Amino acid sequence: MYTLYYFPDACSLATQVVLHELDQAVEIIDVQKVEDFSAINPVATVPFLVNKETGTSRREGAAVILHLLNKHENTLLPAAGDARDQAIQDIMFANATMHPAYSRLFFIAQHISDEQTQKKAFEVATAAINNLWQVVEDQLATQKFLGGDQPSTADIMLTVYSRWGGSFPVEIEMGPNTQKMLAAVLKMPSFERALAAEQKQSAA
Numbered sequence: 001m002y003t004l005y006y007f008p009d010a011c012s013l014a015t016q017v018v019l020h021e022l023d024q025a026v027e028i029i030d031v032q033k034v035e036d037f038s039a040i041n042p043v044a045t046v047p048f049l050v051n052k053e054t055g056t057s058r059r060e061g062a063a064v065i066l067h068l069l070n071k072h073e074n075t076l077l078p079a080a081g082d083a084r085d086q087a088i089q090d091i092m093f094a095n096a097t098m099h100p101a102y103s104r105l106f107f108i109a110q111h112i113s114d115e116q117t118q119k120k121a122f123e124v125a126t127a128a129i130n131n132l133w134q135v136v137e138d139q140l141a142t143q144k145f146l147g148g149d150q151p152s153t154a155d156i157m158l159t160v161y162s163r164w165g166g167s168f169p170v171e172i173e174m175g176p177n178t179q180k181m182l183a184a185v186l187k188m189p190s191f192e193r194a195l196a197a198e199q200k201q202s203a204a
């Protein structure tokens, strides 16, 4: 049994989806309802995962997900060889390259108030994001998902980030292969369940 600290619609949503894929029980806690989250996680970022049986905790999205995939039997991460290396590369691409590219949008909206400077910054950040989605599009030219025929962890992570662009005055461009991949991941029962759980918590 796990406790997952999350922020609605944030990258922690991917961790919750993975937990459902692994059939692991999870209680989710919205950090906005926690009085002093930095006392629990000094870095104050989500996802933050606590194993309720051992009391041990994990932070950093990619490390949290790899910890879960190494611990619980699954088909999301190939067991060995080149396929496993590629899957880990895809996870790191999502977490350490695409996520920070989107994070710039949040930073610009929060910290750049001059209209012209903000517009220019959004343009530069959007071009970088679109370039990364083109990399995804090219990788999906010969396969439905980044890992092959079935959704991989990286597909789940990218789908979570793809939902963020709508909150900003930017035109994010995704190719047809990417759009099909995202639509398929959005329909996964584990993804729908994770979204519903967050919505239920927010309403409570």
Ligand SMILES: N[C@@H](CCC(=O)N[C@@H](CS)C(=O)NCC(=O)O)C(=O)O
Pocket (backbone or CB within 6 Å): 007, 010, 011, 012, 044, 045, 046, 047, 059, 060, 061, 062, 095, 103
């Ligand atoms: N390197 C961290 C970054 C995670 C991250 O930026 N999470 C965002 C939500 S998507 C967050 O917690 N932001 C709040 C903050 O940075 O204070 C990870 O991969 O877990």
